[in-house]
Amino acid sequence: MKVNLVKAAPWLVVAGMFLLWELICVGFEVPEFLLPAPSAVWKVGVEQFEPIMMHATQTFITTLAGFAIAVAVGLLIGMAVGSSPLLYRAMYPLLVGFNSIPKVAFVPVLVVWFGIGTVPAILTAFLISFFPVVVNVATGLATLEPELEDVLRSLGASRIDILGKVGLPRAMPYFFASLKVAITLAFVGSVIAETVASNLGIGYLMMSASSSMNMPLVFAGLIVIGVMGVVMYELFAFVEKRMTSWAHRKPDGAA
Amino acid sequence: MSFVKFENVDLAYAPGGALAIQDVSLEVKEGEFVAVVGPSGCGKSTLMKLISGLRMPSGGYVYVDGRQVGGPLKIVGMAFQNSNLLPWRTTLDNVMLPLEIVEPYRSTLKKERVRYEAEARQLLAKVGLAGFEDKFPWELSGGMQQRASICRALIHQPRLLMLDEPFGALDAFTREELWCMLRDLWQQQPFTVILVTHDLREAVFLADTVYVMSKRPGRILVRREIDLPRPRDLDVTYTDSFAGYVHELREHIGRVRAS
Numbered sequence: 266m267k268v269n270l271v272k273a274a275p276w277l278v279v280a281g282m283f284l285l286w287e288l289i290c291v292g293f294e295v296p297e298f299l300l301p302a303p304s305a306v307w308k309v310g311v312e313q314f315e316p317i318m319m320h321a322t323q324t325f326i327t328t329l330a331g332f333a334i335a336v337a338v339g340l341l342i343g344m345a346v347g348s349s350p351l352l353y354r355a356m357y358p359l360l361v362g363f364n365s366i367p368k369v370a371f372v373p374v375l376v377v378w379f380g381i382g383t384v385p386a387i388l389t390a391f392l393i394s395f396f397p398v399v400v401n402v403a404t405g406l407a408t409l410e411p412e413l414e415d416v417l418r419s420l421g422a423s424r425i426d427i428l429g430k431v432g433l434p435r436a437m438p439y440f441f442a443s444l445k446v447a448i449t450l451a452f453v454g455s456v457i458a459e460t461v462a463s464n465l466g467i468g469y470l471m472m473s474a475s476s477s478m479n480m481p482l483v484f485a486g487l488i489v490i491g492v493m494g495v496v497m498y499e500l501f502a503f504v505e506k507r508m509t510s511w512a513h514r515k516p517d518g519a520a
Numbered sequence: 521m522s523f524v525k526f527e528n529v530d531l532a533y534a535p536g537g538a539l540a541i542q543d544v545s546l547e548v549k550e551g552e553f554v555a556v557v558g559p560s561g562c563g564k565s566t567l568m569k570l571i572s573g574l575r576m577p578s579g580g581y582v583y584v585d586g587r588q589v590g591g592p593l594k595i596v597g598m599a600f601q602n603s604n605l606l607p608w609r610t611t612l613d614n615v616m617l618p619l620e621i622v623e624p625y626r627s628t629l630k631k632e633r634v635r636y637e638a639e640a641r642q643l644l645a646k647v648g649l650a651g652f653e654d655k656f657p658w659e660l661s662g663g664m665q666q667r668a669s670i671c672r673a674l675i676h677q678p679r680l681l682m683l684d685e686p687f688g689a690l691d692a693f694t695r696e697e698l699w700c701m702l703r704d705l706w707q708q709q710p711f712t713v714i715l716v717t718h719d720l721r722e723a724v725f726l727a728d729t730v731y732v733m734s735k736r737p738g739r740i741l742v743r744r745e746i747d748l749p750r751p752r753d754l755d756v757t758y759t760d761s762f763a764g765y766v767h768e769l770r771e772h773i774g775r776v777r778a779s
Contacts, residue, residue, distance in 0.1 A: 413604045419572040420621045420676070421594040430620065434608050511608045511656060 301481040309481040324467040331390025332451040339398025347406025364396040376462045386458035393454035394447040401443035405436025438512040441505035448497045522547035530579035539737035540566045551710040555723035555730045563738030564716040572596045597673030601685040603665035605657035612653040615640045618676040663694035683715045724765045732772045
């Protein structure tokens with residue numbers, strides 16, 4: 266009974282939110298151009314299913330591309346920064362400074378360099394999501410127990426040996442945790458860029474819908490982004506559990 | 521001929537900084553069991569880093585096996601107070617870790633995996649861990665983890681085993697069990713042991729020779745040979761001669777701490 270409730274809870278909360286939203290819209294007679302009721306959003310979603318899916322696919326692929334680059338680059342920089350105290354000191358201020366720049370401010374620059382379209386969106390998704398990967402991988406590597414390193418070094422292990430046998434496996438829980446954060450950020454990045462500089466994707470769809478006061482379509486776009494974010498988050502949460510079950514063991518010792 | 525030899529060794533971790541150990545000279549014979557005791561922070565662990573080649577002395581010379589130490593030695597096994605087992609590897613895979621690094625095992629591991637695995641299982645059985653090979657370290661008790669950690673230190677048959685307070689975090693009964701385990705391993709197949717410890721009873725029970733170190737900067741104050749007959753049984757710890765050794769060492773430590 267308890268287990269069932271725990272499993273059903275997230276669905277109940279979502280259903281409750283939509284119900285409350287519907288009731289508010291109907292009860293207070295909120296005009297549709299301010300806040301469309303979920304039923305209206307649903308109607309638009311069904312009517313315009315094909316264009317929405319077309320734009321959603323574009324956003325999804327753009328996001329995944331940016332995310333993939335972010336993971337690759339993030340892993341590389343994270344490994345470099347995490348295994349060398351010198352690089353750590355040298356690179357961190359630059360990385361933090363760069364991460365502090367709002368990425369939307371960077372989109373116009375990308376447009377000048379690469380034109381309107383998919384490339385700036387991929388790059389924005391990449392730029393916004395690689396930082397958590399770097400930080401987590403670097404942290405996982407930098408917090409290696411010195412005694413363990415001594416054990417391996419006294420055996421004559423090279424830095425590569427230590428990285429491969431201990432450093433990276435040990436950093437994996439940090440890495441997979443960062444993927445969950447990075448994928449949601451990647452959606453933020455690609456949608457921002459599409460809103461500003463594209464004629465494809467959910468961001469563009471919402472922009473054009475709002476300029477014609479088609480609020481139900483705007484909200485349909487928001488919900489599609491939200492759903493894609495949750496699905497990808499859960500996917501990486503699942504992968505994380507499978508790959509690093511040793512780090513998620515139960516306190517009583519049962520695996 | 522001595523196996524490990526220190527000649528007037530100084531070490532400062534930062535160049536020109538405070539000395540961690542000062543003017544240490546000692547000699548260890550091959551197969552000898554040496555214990556080093558002293559107040560905390562006296563540079564006992566520094567000694568281990570010097571012998572294993574993880575640190576170069578700032579002054580003086582360190583020789584192991586007749587050669588001056590110039591880098592990591594590979595004939596050394598180490599275990600610490602924290603077992604440092606890797607949680608993503610089973611006990612067996614943890615014990616086999618050094619074989620993935622040290623030659624000649626490293627290059628023959630693929631071909632000879634079955635044989636090496638059998639050796640590792642045999643070693644685990646010797647320390648009472650038969651049946652736990654495929655468990656993960658976090659499924660073992662603290663004492664079992666420490667047994668596995670010592671197996672990992674011995675799997676590549678090092679000529680020198682260095683232990684840094686390996687039993688420090690265990691309860692008294694488990695600790696005495698592990699003393700006996702270490703004693704048996706050492707007596708079956710002699711290797712040289714350097715054991716760093718706070719526990720004077722442990723030092724006297726296990727070692728041939730006990731060195732007492734001073735507070736920082738660490739110097740060797742006393743060298744005491746333990747002339748208790750071997751093989752030693754836990755009963756020996758209740759004899760007068762045993763108590764005499766412990767008492768004598770305790771007085772030296774007391775003097776160090778008071779100074």
